[in-house]
Amino acid sequence: MWRVIAMSEYTEIEKKWQNRWEKDRVFEADPDPTKPKFFLTVPYPYPNGALHIGHGRTYTVGDVIARYKRMQGFNVLYPIASHITGTPILGIVQRVKDKDEIALEQYRRDLRLYLDTEEEVEAQLQEFVDPWKTVNFFADAISMDFKALGYSIDWRRKFTTGDPIYTQFITWQYQKLNDLGYIQRGAHPLLFCPNCGNPVGEDDLLEGEYAKIKDFNAMKYGFEDGYLVAASLRPETTFGITNMWIHPTATYVWAKVNGEKWVVAEAAVEKLKLQAKEVEVIRSFPGSEIIGKRCRTIHHDREILILPAEFVDVTNATGVVYSVPGHAPWDYIALRDLWDSPSELEKYGISAEEVRNIDIILMIEVEGQGDFMTKDVVERLDVKSQKDVEKLEEATQEVYKVEFYEGTMKENCGQFAGRKVSDVKDDVIAWLREKNRADVFYEPDQRPVICKCGTDVQIAVLEGQWFLDYEGPGWKDRAWDALNSMRIVPELFRSLFESTFNWLAQRPCARKRGIGTPLPFDPEWIIEALSDSTIYMAFYTIAHHITSNELDPEQLTVEFFDYVYLGVGDEKKVSNDTGIDRKLLKTMREEFLHWYPNDQRHTAPSHISNHLSFAIFHHAAIFPKEHWIQCISLNEHVNLEGRKMSKSKGNVIPLVEIPQRYGADVYRTYAISAAEPASLMDFRERDVPSVRNRLRQFVDITGKYSSYEPRAYKGKDSPSPITKWVLSKVNSIIDFATGNMETFKLREYATQVTSEMIRVINQYMRRSEVPEDEHNHTMAYICEKWVRLMAPMTPHLSEESWLNLGGEGLVSFAPWPEADTDLIDPDIEMAQEVVSSTVRDIREIIKLLKDKTPNKAHVYVAPEWMYSAMHMIRKADVPLMVGEIMKLLMSQDEFKKHGKQIKSIVDRIAKENGLWEHSKSAEDEFTVLKDSAEHMSSELGLEVVVHSFENPDYDPQNKARFALPGRVSLYLE
RNA sequence: GCGGAGGUUGCCAAGCCAGGUCAAAGGCGUAGGGUUCAGAUCCCUAUCACGUAGGUGUUCGCGAGUUCGAAUCUCGCCCUCCGCACCA
CATH class of the missing domain: 1.10.730.10 (Isoleucyl-tRNA Synthetase; Domain 1)
Incomplete structure (x- = not known):
């Protein structure tokens, strides 16, 4: 029972x-x-x-x-396995040591999930001053969770990314990448706290945790015996330059920057230093000192005036702004303000006439827009002055969006004339660089960005940063090959991979703190967390052999991994050199060959732009094609x-x-x-x-x-x-x-x-x-x-x-x-469908009859010829229009004699916008309904009588003629 | 900004790629009935509106368009969510 x-x-x-x-x-x-x-x-x-x-x-x-x-x-x-690379584990250790109460309380909450008493919780918490105890505790906890959820995992192969044996594996991997020339060293910008002297990540920030790095173009305009360096995000507009803006009361400097003489805001000096420039301040002066002087344009070396503008923010980039009134609302309004109140100019010794003579230069045209879009937008938004900050921002956005995406460079733009603005931007930058007239100036894309220590975060360019060069020789091609031959499910995520592959270039792969593997050729640097987790699936294939045979990490040499993973080298020699038993070596090589490639890797789509793409790249770099990942499947997150x-x-x-x-x-x-x-x-x-x-x-x-x-x-x-x-x-x-x-x-x-x-x-x-x-x-x-x-x-x-x-x-x-x-048998499934739709119909009629409760339902099945007609229409595949179907059916003698009823079927098809499901034949439909009569009776609580059209022995209201295939006719009494 | 996904009937969520059988699956909620000592569970039925015969009307973010026919295709607009490099 x-x-x-x-x-x-x-x-x-x-x-x-x-x-x-x-x-x-x-x-x-x-x-x-x-x-x-x-x-x-x-x-x-x-x-x-x-x-x-x-x-x-x-x-x-x-x-x-x-x-x-x-x-x-x-x-x-x-x-x-367990991933412990990076800073978070050390962060726990540090916070426990610091007795950070908020953090401690959070860890206690986690510990209470696994421990019964407060004493145990406190005791365990004290252990967290040791990173390994922290890792082991949670790794064990997670293992128990996984077991309790019934996961069918092979636990023998577990490891952590901090284990010496894993470190040996990563050492091998980076040796390989270095041999291939995919690891480079250079300067790289990142968020940096000048006070702490460290790069800062999301976790280190008090404010602005989502800040990114924005590159300004520092554009060098000839001025006296050096350059006046203006910062711009739209370098292509330099062809529309009419004058220069300087904040009259802010402090500027003449400084020697990498051997050149630059004028920039004083506030920019420290930033330039952080950005790996050699800066030596020659002298400071107020902005007003150079207002009224002239500097020279880059593209045609003509003199333009330096004018005062309050809107210039000296804390942003170089603190110098070049003016393009034809295409920048701020510049247009600032210039207009000067036209309207020329008295301002006198104290700088500039004549009103001179300023009034400035011709606004239009250098971008947009189809469907007026000649002077900036003016139109400013007037439409009713911007009154430079103080209308919000409206000016809005106008700037609008003008930029339209001009950048839809605009074309006009004939006054030199070699760039006639090209689309969106296409030309990079070329303009390249051209300026080549002429030594542009440099990069990094700023965060939002302010404020504050470090946990309270300091304003800046961008620093760190020299000697190691990175993976995903644009290294042949690498991307192999990675594309891997992606193109890989199954991605659901397929819609493929485009995310593709865009990631397109923008993936150089990526820092090591940092100076955290748990992890030292770079083999520069051990001061630790390989960071995403860069040491790209081909580790291969490690599962042999991890249990390494641990159960208690191999010493020292034995896991480059030669060892070359043999096991790449089949390079001689088994006997590897055995001699490493002291690993020959048979064991062979077993490991064979086991790797047995399991690899990774047939399916499953994770969340948020990993596409980093981990998963890296995994594809690194496999492509290190392994032969037959060992590349076969399929990536993804599932989204949970709210x-x-x-x-x-x-x-x-x-x-x-x-x-x-x-x-x-x-x-x-x-x-x-x-x-x-x-x-x-x-x-x-x-x-x-x-x-x-x-x-x-x-x-x-x-x-x-x-x-x-x-x-x-x-x-x-x-x-x-x-x-x-x-x-x-x-x-x-x-x-x-x-x-x-x-x-x-x-x-x-x-x-x-x-x-x-x-x-x-x-x-x-x-x-x-x-x-x-x-x-x-x-x-x-x-x-x-x-x-x-x-x-x-x-x-x-x-x-x-x-x-x-x-x-x-x-x-x-x-x-x-x-x-x-x-x-x-x-x-689809017919049998369909037949039952007719039964339930009949029941539904009868119910509906009962409902509509309200007070009059019927006790008997007569069911009439359509005649056989109608089924043939339906089959014929289905087979003929004619357009579902009344005329066409009529023509088709009336060409058959069999149907001609039912002309009137044919018309009503066809009308119905037209009205329904198509054919509907029904049984194969009248006979089938009749049989099924008859067999189900008893069932229908008990469902409906009334007697159900099924009649065939051919022989309706009882039909007082002449309902039978309304029956259609799949849609019986009913009479309730 | 760049790239991607999406807005469906009270809620969640299918359908859209391959247009018609879509008033639109399923779940939740709600209502009625059955089972049950009772309750829960479970089962059945209903759940856009109107309708005394199986029908009609109005719906799939908004607005246009293509088509005999659009939730599905095209264009424009509005809105939401996700990723964007040192963060694991």
């Missing part, structure tokens, strides 16, 4: 199977020549705190794939109750709580069924019970029929129509669910095997006309398939049900069900 399993028992079932899997080491995957292999990876977690349900989504999807592939007969390797999860806001559900709060299988089902991988999932606690209910029904139903022999009634068993129907449906579901798995439509898979399956089963179970034996054996047949369909998603409950059903071995390794196509 079956029984309802109480919720508390779920936890026990889950524990029981987890223990069994672990005890029997069933997911420890070793090379097996009898099976095809499948090597699946997900990124290793970062153990600096407890993981939450969001992380769980990715690992769960990975596990579902792993389990599905296993049932498909693959030898599946699904490993995991909680409509909001982004954030530890500081406190709205997170930790992974560790899932098994107790919901149950592992419930969570797994939720994570698969709430959203397709490509879309953001919203975890709403309110929806959890409905998932749990579906699983309970799964357990109840499979439990109820576990003692019957599965059997598919067919042919000479003469099953009832509804049994044929349910067998067809169930096999369709198998087909569909398998297809969904293959195409990574996991939500659709989940819907099929839970909701759709339950609905079908419920419909079947309500049919009392099925003989008991037939019903029980059919249900057993369904359950036996169903348990396996569910197994990747609900492994624990499926193991339990599988055991009850008497299945062979573990369901985790049972063969994935295949659809019995002989049992799939």
